[in-house]
Amino acid sequence: MYKNDFALSRGVYLLSHSVGRPLKTAQQSFSKNFFSPWEQSNKEPWGIWLGIIDQFTSGLAKLFNAKQSEFCPQVNLSSGLTKIIMSLNKLQAQNCVVLLSENDFPSIGFALQNALPKSCELRFIPKHLDMSCANVWDEYLVNDVDLVLISHAYSNSGQLAPLNDIIPTAKSRGVLTLIDIAQSGGVVPLDLSTLKPDFMIGSSIKWLCGGPGAAYLWINADHIEACQPKDVGWFSHDNPFEFDIHDFRFHDSALKFWGGTPSITPFAIAGHSISYFAKIGSQAIREHNQKFTTLIANVFPDKIVSPIEHHRRSGTIVLNFGEKQSKLLDSLQKNNITVDRRSLGLRISPHIYNDISDINQLLSAIKANI
Numbered sequence: 001m002y003k004n005d006f007a008l009s010r011g012v013y014l015l016s017h018s019v020g021r022p023l024k025t026a027q028q029s030f031s032k033n034f035f036s037p038w039e040q041s042n043k044e045p046w047g048i049w050l051g052i053i054d055q056f057t058s059g060l061a062k063l064f065n066a067k068q069s070e071f072c073p074q075v076n077l078s079s080g081l082t083k084i085i086m087s088l089n090k091l092q093a094q095n096c097v098v099l100l101s102e103n104d105f106p107s108i109g110f111a112l113q114n115a116l117p118k119s120c121e122l123r124f125i126p127k128h129l130d131m132s133c134a135n136v137w138d139e140y141l142v143n144d145v146d147l148v149l150i151s152h153a154y155s156n157s158g159q160l161a162p163l164n165d166i167i168p169t170a171k172s173r174g175v176l177t178l179i180d181i182a183q184s185g186g187v188v189p190l191d192l193s194t195l196k197p198d199f200m201i202g203s204s205i206k207w208l209c210g211g212p213g214a215a216y217l218w219i220n221a222d223h224i225e226a227c228q229p230k231d232v233g234w235f236s237h238d239n240p241f242e243f244d245i246h247d248f249r250f251h252d253s254a255l256k257f258w259g260g261t262p263s264i265t266p267f268a269i270a271g272h273s274i275s276y277f278a279k280i281g282s283q284a285i286r287e288h289n290q291k292f293t294t295l296i297a298n299v300f301p302d303k304i305v306s307p308i309e310h311h312r313r314s315g316t317i318v319l320n321f322g323e324k325q326s327k328l329l330d331s332l333q334k335n336n337i338t339v340d341r342r343s344l345g346l347r348i349s350p351h352i353y354n355d356i357s358d359i360n361q362l363l364s365a366i367k368a369n370i
């Protein structure tokens with residue numbers, strides 16, 4: 001029933017772990033909110049532009065059940081991560097320890113490596129370990145760790161991190177928590193007010209279907225005052241329009257991380273999309289997604305390499321067809337069925353715009369080519 005809302009071309013699109021399809025109304029909404037005001041007034045547009053940002057952060061607050069003032073727009077996750085790390089005294093001290101996984105997205109490791117002082121240690125949970133297993137996290141969350149970076153969902157393996165176990169364990173051991181929701185935002189429900197992590201970074205390009213350039217960081221309200229961002233500008237100021245070069249005062253919300261003149265256009269597109277998804281709710285999207293991944297798993301039970309148990313599964317199912325994989329991928333492409341391949345197998349991510357006919361086409365095409 002949602003399929004008609006999205007810009008889809010002929011064929012079957014199952015690549016929402018990479019880039020989500022835009023809403024058909026995105027163009028019209030962008031024109032109305034961004035261009036029409038130019039045609040109607042000679043006034044400076046900042047008031048309207050800040051309204052666009054307000055729609056973006058209020059949509060995020062609704063989607064993740066958190067305060068709007070805890071969100072700040074960012075260009076991408078790597079940049080948001082760098083800003084958070086550089087703002088924390090604890091992580092700019094000598095010899096701090098940051099725990100992450102070899103399964104995290106490489107850009108996250110690159111950013112951490114360069115944002116931390118050289119004396120700090122990046123400690124990796126090895127690649128072969130199951131990131132959906134609470135015992136693995138329990139073993140690595142030792143007392144000398146200062147911060148743990150947790151990817152909520154791992155797109156190469158389809159594993160989901162057990163945040164409900166990790167966050168309380170980390171807290172009890174004095175470890176700060178930072179969640180990367182690039183692969184889960186919009187498709188796996190996340191309630192920040194209940195979970196209470198310390199920091200979060202995310203984007204809009206994948207399951208939120210909001211295009212590139214509209215990322216965000218989230219700072220737990222308890223930490224906002226202590227954060228001292230280094231990459232600042234007039235939009236990090238308590239009153240950006242004060243214009244006194246001798247009087248810098250941090251904004252009292254997460255917007256202290258904002259910086260110089262912000263981009264507005266990506267947030268106009270993403271804000272529209274996030275409002276759409278906030279209305280549907282992540283729970284309904286999760287159920288739709290899991291219904292189809294379960295269907296696929298039941299047809300090819302011996303080919304699944306991603307987790308089977310519901311609470312360990314992300315929105316992506318990964319199937320491995322051994323030596324037949326390259327030929328199969330070529331045939332799917334020829335049939336206009338879009339999935340992709342990583343080291344563990346073929347990644348398939350059904351979204352709210354996929355229906356049973358899409359899944360049946362995928363299943364028939366696979367059966368015909370293995």
Ligand SMILES: Cc1ncc(COP(=O)(O)O)c(C=O)c1O
Pocket residue numbers: 075076077078079104105107108151153155180182183203215
């Ligand atoms: C888990 C995860 N984190 C981060 C990113 C992207 O980070 P950035 O926005 O800095 O490019 C991706 C991109 O696919 C990802 O899968």
